[in-house]
Amino acid sequence: MTAAANQNGRRATASRRLERAGIRDVAAAAGVSITTVSDALNGKGRLPDETRSRVREVAERLGYRPSAAARTLRTGRSGLIGLTVTTYGEEPFTFTEFAYFAEMARAATSAALGRGYALVVLPASSRHDVWSNIALDGTVVIDPPDQDPLVTELYRSGVPVVSDGKPGNCPVTAWVDNDHEAAVLGILEHLSEAGARRIGLLTGTSTDTYTRLSTEAYLAWCDRVGQEPVYEAYPAHDPAAGAVAADRLLARPDRPDAVYGLFDPNGTDLLAAARRYGLRVPDDLLLVCCSESDVYANTEPPITTLSLKPRRIGTTVVNLLIDAIEGVDAGSGSVPGRLFPPRYRTAGTGPPPGTLMPTELIVRASSQRRSPRTTVSPPRPPGEV
Amino acid sequence: MTAAANQNGRRATASRRLERAGIRDVAAAAGVSITTVSDALNGKGRLPDETRSRVREVAERLGYRPSAAARTLRTGRSGLIGLTVTTYGEEPFTFTEFAYFAEMARAATSAALGRGYALVVLPASSRHDVWSNIALDGTVVIDPPDQDPLVTELYRSGVPVVSDGKPGNCPVTAWVDNDHEAAVLGILEHLSEAGARRIGLLTGTSTDTYTRLSTEAYLAWCDRVGQEPVYEAYPAHDPAAGAVAADRLLARPDRPDAVYGLFDPNGTDLLAAARRYGLRVPDDLLLVCCSESDVYANTEPPITTLSLKPRRIGTTVVNLLIDAIEGVDAGSGSVPGRLFPPRYRTAGTGPPPGTLMPTELIVRASSQRRSPRTTVSPPRPPGEV
DNA sequence: CGTCCTTGGAGAAACGTATCTTCGACGTTC
């Protein structure tokens, strides 16, 4: 009596008949060992093609699906990647950068799936048990705050972490970010060239990297060109506060003749505020805001936006993470076939490798003074998306 | 020599020192058995509080994190819920209902996390190996097409499936949907009351439930009130096609004086088309579209929208699914403490339980004539909704 | 003819947890 029959016997004794077919059932049905089944299905080992295809066929017939849990336990790899987003208050996701986040998450999901991984969304504030209840091969963190305890713990326990947004003070495997300084400088320059004399900024009160770097770049620019800074800051996670801040900015005695809004809804809010004050855009007020939404192509007038290219970011972040997971960088010439693939670790001393990605300024009517063709534009200008 | 020391010895011999602490290490450090550790940490068994807290403390000190994979394997539960969205063509997610999807996914994630589950996003078209590589306790499916093979297989293998959108012809554990018929009828009635004489529809060419039910309701209404149907259908997943279809609809010789657009961008597109043809909204053209976006509160004029209340849907779907997973419904008085919790199965004969949820019409300027006196009372449909 | 290499495959040991079963010790009760 073969061992396969033995095990099958045990199985039949111990449990019901309705259970899902396991690898043992396939082995028994094909008359081979479970080793052979595993090798055949995974394309490993040295097996003649005939055996391989026969086993595959039997497995198919039995509707065999390998247990992901068992595989994960044995392999140490779950094929799961966490996508963590910092939460403001009660809401599970960031509200303000929502379009950005949605696009980024979409691209990240796509990229992960393309490499055989799946994404699981986990707010940073989740109860701890949810976190440790899930086997994660690595994590993407969006805009981690300074000293993020979650990131620190993950990193310490050997889980690769790649952050979207240059991390303040927590250790990550790698990070990706836009070149916010260059972006702000580019916009300020663009507005200046369009004739702006006093450029205002609508910014946020939170301390995330994006807000901080952008604001600092603005202040530095003001300092350099000798303009007095004109800005209003508001809690970006509060959807109502933006309109108020926009209003405040345009109500100032030193009213700017051009404004850059750091957050997605700012364009709409500024436009509404301008209308309220009888300011014409772009004649009296030049407008640019940072947004991924294409509604600004159809506003009256269309508003120039800065796109952070979230899809590119999401793809890059995920690919970096998976590279780290799969040890592309950490090889150190280890024994190839050993049980545990080497955990990724940074080289040791230096800061984590960061990647800066360019942004894209989509110039529309709101930031151009002299538009000789003020006629109503045709339905779809082909050049723009 | 205790068994714990034995096991620890084996462990130390077999592997490096840098590995994560396992339950055995905790047991050894606390001087108890692994049974006791497991019971202490999970709040099970009969242990005095003193032992419990001591074990917990040791576990904490060692930075012990239970292995999710092992727990899943043993328990049969992963705490993971799939969120599947049907894909149109190459894109990983539905484009047209994007705001809907984003909101719904957000609510679903929230609801799942609130009950200790996490969501993993899996396009229906994913390579099969990704699917079977993940241990899912259940799946939410958004708008499954007829005869969806994926849903069928999942259902057959005993994984609970709850669909958002009444399923065409595939077996699901339960489903949730809006009352699309009532919604469309409500809108048509609303437009009629605002003075519309000929109501047009902008609809899609795909066969999903939403499109089908809404269109049928429109046609039935037309039939009942004796209006000739005026509609244009376009591939809703193509973002550019919507503008063309809107244009086509307003260019017809039998141009409607009111339009309902089934998809999110229709409002913008219709507004642009109306402007192109010199039609004033709402004076010459009443406008309503189905959207979750709040940009329509700020368009010129603001556009009346139908909200499907995606957050409510997402929450409901997830709660139904988790109920099914946890066997709220399928108890059948089984032995309480047995190894495998009973898999959920439908009662047997009847159709799966469905829940219809109301929609919400957010009335704005685009669907209200300015002079209420000119309102012509339309042929009232008999109130059999 | 013995040795060595290659092919094809079987055995068995993990992976780390949860839980079922068992077992001693210690009152309690009749």
Place this chain on the structure above:
DNA sequence: GAACGTCGAAGATACGTTTCTCCAAGGACG
């Protein structure tokens, strides 16, 4: 004083894979 219930905890097993190790058979080759 013996049977009994309860408390506290240890032992052992199974969850379903993957993979390391090893073995048998059959040429090839000296």
